[in-house]
Amino acid sequence: MQGKIEYPPVGVKDVAKAMWEGLRPNGWLTLWTLFLYLASSLASVYTPVLYKNFFDTLSSATDRALGAHILITLVVWILILHALAWGTRTIANFGIQRIEPETMARLRNISFEHLVRHSFGFFTNTFTGSLIQRVNRFARAFERMADTVAFNLIPLSVTTVGAIFITWTITPLLSLIILIWTGVFFGLNYIFAIWRVKYNIQIAAADSKTTGALADILTNQNSVALFTAFPYEKEYFSEVTNEQSRVTIRTWNVNSAFDAVQSAITFIAEFIIFYNGILLWERGAMTLGTFVLVQVYIIQLASQLWDFGRIIRTVYEVYADSKEMVEILALPHEIQDVPLARELSISKGDIAYDEVTFSFQESRKVLDGITLAIPGGQKVALVGPSGAGKTTFVRLLLRFYDLTSGRILIDGQDIAEATQESLRRNIALVPQEPILFHRSLLNNIRYGRLDATDEEVKKAASLAHCDEFIESLPLGYETFVGERGVKLSGGERQRIAIARAILKNAPILILDEATSSLDSHSEALIQDALDTLMKGKTAIVVAHRLSTIRKMDRIIVLEGGKVREDGTHEKLLRNENSLYRSLWNLQAGGFIVDTDA
Structure with a gap:
């Protein structure tokens, strides 16, 4: 693999499939949790019906004793529904608080397992910092998606369908206005979201480029100092971050403009519903309770329809954030074992x-x-x-x-x-530039043979003359060597690499x-x-x-x-x-x- 890597095309289905691989072990818990969130939303959407009955009774009761009894009964049922909504939501929260961390951990592990099996050529053509960013964004994207489904999409869906259905049985005209309002709102948001996806991808790409550039410069800090290239690198990094800033500002401006359009549509719809509600009440075609019912639904829908834009936006941001990692997951490993590959047996x-x-x-x-x-x-x-x-x-x-x-x-x-x-x-390899883990010297040498005892590790270190500098360190073999082994000199790192090879004792x-x-x-x-x-x-x-x-x-x-x-x-x-x-x-x-x- 040489030059730019050509990734396979990745769509929304590919991202969803990749996330499902991480979610699958929690499948039943996820279904149960979603059911509880659904039950909580159903309880909440039915509560305004009881408020309608409460205000109708309050405004029309002629027998105050009987009316008071009915009102108390309604209050009890309102409390029961609130308790049901609260209880199911609380239990569901415990479920999602387990699902999200476990799934995010699995997605990171899936990404890690696929990444480390890519070829030497893959890593020579890809920024390490960019890869780290892709893995983390992929895992966090699932968290955002899960939160959006649980806390926004389910309540919005139940409230929209429930409000339209219930108001249709009471006052079809207002129900039709609500239906038109929500339909226009959904349609515009969907069209805007599809149009906006290119901006989300640009932001994700700019973010990866900035992270990769920063990691590259920091990794080569010694070269920057040696060649007094700080002004050059500062200018280069400023160009990268300024480009990210321009992409972000452009996207945010587009979002703000569309939010303004959504606000205008909401205000107009609320005015039309209020106005027609007053006319119906004036003609005696609507009771006080029905007026309260409709207004409660309007308030709920206005809040949750506003979230719909964010839901669509989140879906495509999740897609953009996940796409770069899923591209890597979809990229076949360049070096693969052939089918029925055999164990290499070495005698001579x-x-x-x-x-x-x-x-x-x-x-x-x-x-x-x-x-x-x-x-x-x-x-x-x-x-x-x-x-x-x-x-x-x-x-x-x-x-x-x-x-x-x-x-x-x-x-x-x-x-x-x-x-x-x-x-x-x-095969044991002692490379020209050994790279060590930010772990103890003992564990770095043990990397030659992971099941080696401490005594075997120290014997190999002694044969490679590592013990001469290790024993002079305050923590000895427990000394951490810094990222890539930067706390050691080049010669010391090479002696550690030789100790690894001694410990491995491979035939080649x-x-x-x-x-x-x-x-x-x-x-x-x-x-x-x-x-x-x-x-x-x-x-x-x-x-x-x-x-x-x-x-x-x-x-x-x-x-x-x-x-x-x-x-x-x-x-x-x-x-x-x-x-x-x-x-x-x-x-x-x-x-x-x-x-x-």
Whole structure:
């Protein structure tokens, strides 16, 4: 995967399906909770009918004793309905307070599980900060959607249908006016919401861009300081945030304009209903109780219809906030196990590259038709100019990328037909720039083998000469190393990575510039540990410092994605036209002291 990632199209159904995956385990609790909210709304919508009877009795009763008895009975029923509405709503609140956190946690876990299985190429083309933002917005979007359904959509639906139905049985004219009012209101909001969705998506995209830019700048703070680039980065970040501000202001202005239109429609509808109600009352076609009933419904509907605009707005904001994460969930993993993939079984550790070609772009091959065999237990060094394909060579062995063509075999088994887990379980990598977790040193080293005991971890640390600096720390092995291990020097991080590899004890070992950050003293300290680590293993060492690979069994020289030379240190030096000899002489002039000369 290279360049911009092309995500599959995602619609509202896709977002709903993704949220349902998180909600599914709480399915029955969700149905019960929604039923309770529905019952609460039904109790509330029927209460005005009792108020109607109350005021009709109050205005028409001739027998005060009988009237008082009826009024008291109505008051009791009103209290019962209020208690029912309150009780069911309270119980439902407890339900949703469990549903939302549990579902949000599952959505985060689903997102995490899918994200971490994406390829190396995916993460090199995506801001980490942007990914974090997408996961969090996706989870929070469910919370907003659940709140909207429970506290806005259900009450609005019940109140609208109930008010229209009940008033129709009493005064069809006012019921028709209410029906027209709500119909116009719903229609305009729906049209506006569809038109506005592009603005919601723009806000979400601008938010992700701002978060990604901030994370990128903060991650590279040392470079900003080193190159005195603060004014440049300040201007760049200001441009990003100003663009987000412009998008937000434009969207909010559109919202305010439409809110004003909704207010005008509501005022006009209320006036028409009041006016016709007064005319009906004047002609004796409406009782005082009916007038009160209609006005209570008008007040409820005015409040809840106003919420309808926010409901539609929330739905599309939820869609926009979720869309970016659901796009990733819909994006197939670039590197996948084939159906019925087998566990990789290693006995010797033989490695074979068979006509291996790899390119990020068709116009440029990083590796071009490489064929070579590395017998099990052999120590091989990869050297060559920058861009020759050395790091890509080992990344393909780890299957961080899939080949353009050809095969890579380990003990005769095509790694493309083995499970990724079993492949990487059998390979230990010490990278050029080790990245550590913000966890204790003990747990960072234990990452090499998660079931290792504390004693095994400390033994590996000792072999990698980590104990020399760890024991000088106040908290020792319990010291937290900071984000990405920033509290440690480059050499200390590399020694931690070497300790991980020692602890893992895999049959195949890759050292990708593993000593590049070590000074001469530190390198001498761990050279014996590396020699011990490589015993009995197939080892591939990528190195620019040629002094570190002189004792290798074999040196492979890459240039332009092809194997230019292959032989021992001595053999390659004897060839006057050897690229390796040229590289050696170049370094010997200023960096290498040939103690064997």
